[in-house]
Amino acid sequence: MTPAHRRQFEDEGFFVLENVIPVGDLEMLRAELDRFIARTEKAMDAAGTDVLGLNHRGRRYFIGNRHAEAEGRLEGFLFGDLVAEICRATLGNDAYLFAEQFVVKMAEVGLKFAWHQDSGYLKHNLPEYKGTYVTLWCALDDMSEANGTISVLPFSRAGTREIVDHVEDPQLNDLVGYFGDDPGDLIIVPAGSIAVFSSALFHRSGANRTAHPRRSYVVQYSSEPILRPDGSPFELAEPLLLGGRRVERAPAPH
Numbered sequence: 001m002t003p004a005h006r007r008q009f010e011d012e013g014f015f016v017l018e019n020v021i022p023v024g025d026l027e028m029l030r031a032e033l034d035r036f037i038a039r040t041e042k043a044m045d046a047a048g049t050d051v052l053g054l055n056h057r058g059r060r061y062f063i064g065n066r067h068a069e070a071e072g073r074l075e076g077f078l079f080g081d082l083v084a085e086i087c088r089a090t091l092g093n094d095a096y097l098f099a100e101q102f103v104v105k106m107a108e109v110g111l112k113f114a115w116h117q118d119s120g121y122l123k124h125n126l127p128e129y130k131g132t133y134v135t136l137w138c139a140l141d142d143m144s145e146a147n148g149t150i151s152v153l154p155f156s157r158a159g160t161r162e163i164v165d166h167v168e169d170p171q172l173n174d175l176v177g178y179f180g181d182d183p184g185d186l187i188i189v190p191a192g193s194i195a196v197f198s199s200a201l202f203h204r205s206g207a208n209r210t211a212h213p214r215r216s217y218v219v220q221y222s223s224e225p226i227l228r229p230d231g232s233p234f235e236l237a238e239p240l241l242l243g244g245r246r247v248e249r250a251p252a253p254h
Contacts, residue, residue: 001089005196009090012154013161014197020082021138021192028072029217030140033102035071036063054174060113064101065236075249078219079238083136084246086196090134091223093244098133098222099235104215105148105208112148112207115178118199118220120166124175126226126234132163133222137187137195140215144188145206147214150195151184153202158182161200178202 005015021029040055040063050057067074077083078097087095118135143149155161158178166175184204187195197203199220208214225237239247 001085006089009196009198012156013201014152014154014195016187016189016193016195017086018189018193020194021077023192025073025077026140026192028074029077029102029138030215032070032072032074033063033104033140033215033217036066036102037061037104059106061104061106062101063104065099067100079240079246079249081246083219083221084241086136086194087134087221087241088244090196090198091221091241093241094223095221095239095241096223096225097236097238097240098220098226100217100219102215102217104213105205106213107208107211113205114169114174114176115153115184115202115204116166116175117163117177117202119163120175120177122199122226122234123163124166126228128229129226129234130163131222131224131226132199133220133226135197135199136219136221137197138217138219139189139191139193139195140217141212142190143193143214143216144210145186146208147210147212148206148208149189149214150187150203150205152187152195152197153178153182153184155201158202161198163200 008015040052040061041057044050044052044057054062067078078100119132122129137150164177166177169176221240226234228234241247
């Protein structure tokens with residue numbers, strides 16, 4: 001993390017850190033993903049369907065908020081020093097895990113994902129919340145245009161930092177918030193890199209045209225718990241930083 005990263009986040013809504021995820025953590029994330037895909041497909045079998053929410057069997061997977069079920073060191077990554085440093089630089093002294101999900105585009109048929117702001121999904125479901133949060137898009141594979149990496153639209157070219165109303169794509173269930181012709185900036189990075197961006201930043205991803213899956217892990221943190229009107233967490237609200245200090249986690253039960 002450098003002052004230039006912080007300035008770029010403030011000015012344009014994103015920055016990229018290459019090769020920062022330790023090899024052991026990268027292998028752990030891939031192994032947990034394999035287990036979660038198997039569980040998701042088992043649930044599809046039980047329901048007699050090939051589509052569950054945003055998951056399309058053999059095409060793309062969005063598997064979220066399952067870290068409590070993980071068998072490896074997933075919580076050590078989610079509440080570790082690396083993400084704590086990123087959150088201090090982008091959110092400040094307080095940070096809460098808001099959501100986490102694996103995102104997979106399968107080989108040759110992995111679907112694209114439309115231009116959206118992450119907060120567009122939140123506004124669609126929780127219109128009274130006006131804040132933003134930070135997304136850490138972790139590359140589990142080498143990312144390229146061919147395998148459907150993300151593209152980002154810097155604030156200066158999007159023309160807004162505000163959260164806009166999104167409309168639903170009837171075919172894919174995606175929400176879409178930008179309809180302009182700017183192609184954005186491709187995030188082409190090696191496995192183990194992290195793209196860090198504001199939830200107000202427009203981004204999208206292309207189809208996977210390669211012979212291998214394209215895997216990422218998306219983790220989001222907020223500066224305060226994001227709550228429903230009844231006071232319950234909208235997704236997660238697990239403290240990472242309080243007053244600038246990393247919160248110690250209780251040992252996972254065995």
